[in-house]
Amino acid sequence: MTENQSSEVGFDPDASGEQSQPALEALIGRIEEETRKLQLAKFGQEDALALGLLIVELATERDMPVAVDIRRGTHVLFHVSLPGATLDNDFWVEKKARTAERYGVPSLLVGLRGRLGGGRMEDNAWFDESAYAAHGGAFPIIVRGTGPVAVVTVSGLPQKADHELVVEALTKFTRRKKKAAA
Secondary structure (H helix, E strand, C coil), X not given: CCHHHXXXXXXXXXXXXXXXXXXXXXXXXXXXXXXXXXXECXXXXXXXXXXXXXXXXXXXXXXXXXXXXXXXXXXXXXXEECCCCCHHHHHHHHHHHHHHHHHCCCHHHHHHHCCCCCCCHHHCCCCCCCCCCCCCCEEEEEECXXXXXXXXXXXXXXXXXXHHHHHHHHHHHHHHHXXXXX
């Protein structure tokens, strides 16, 4: 375990009360690195299906009650609600996906950056909580040389776990794509 990983372990975006600023900064740094590393050469509808099915496979193996969504703007490329997921998860998917699309970074990163120096993103009067959610689970799909082209979102777990499921799937997916291209 690296120093960054060990200091971030204690930071929980769902916890109330004071938390370590170094742990927050370490988690932000890790997510920024994930965003830099998890980029693709291309991304189309067949890729959305493959990525969506990979997340479903991981979540099903672990009995996770999640909704999984991949969209390009308002065009839904993939969506499923696994057993235990509710209509509320679909509302969270919409808001988290909109956040990742607007800011071009994972929704968890938006929320964590809002906590730097105290406070929360939601404390800003300009942040519309009826349309956006600065909670983990949405990750922009970035094509190298193009930028964000879609958003993949998971909802149903604590926000850090939603984010980590997406990152795990994107990591496996990018490795498979690189291996297939070689």
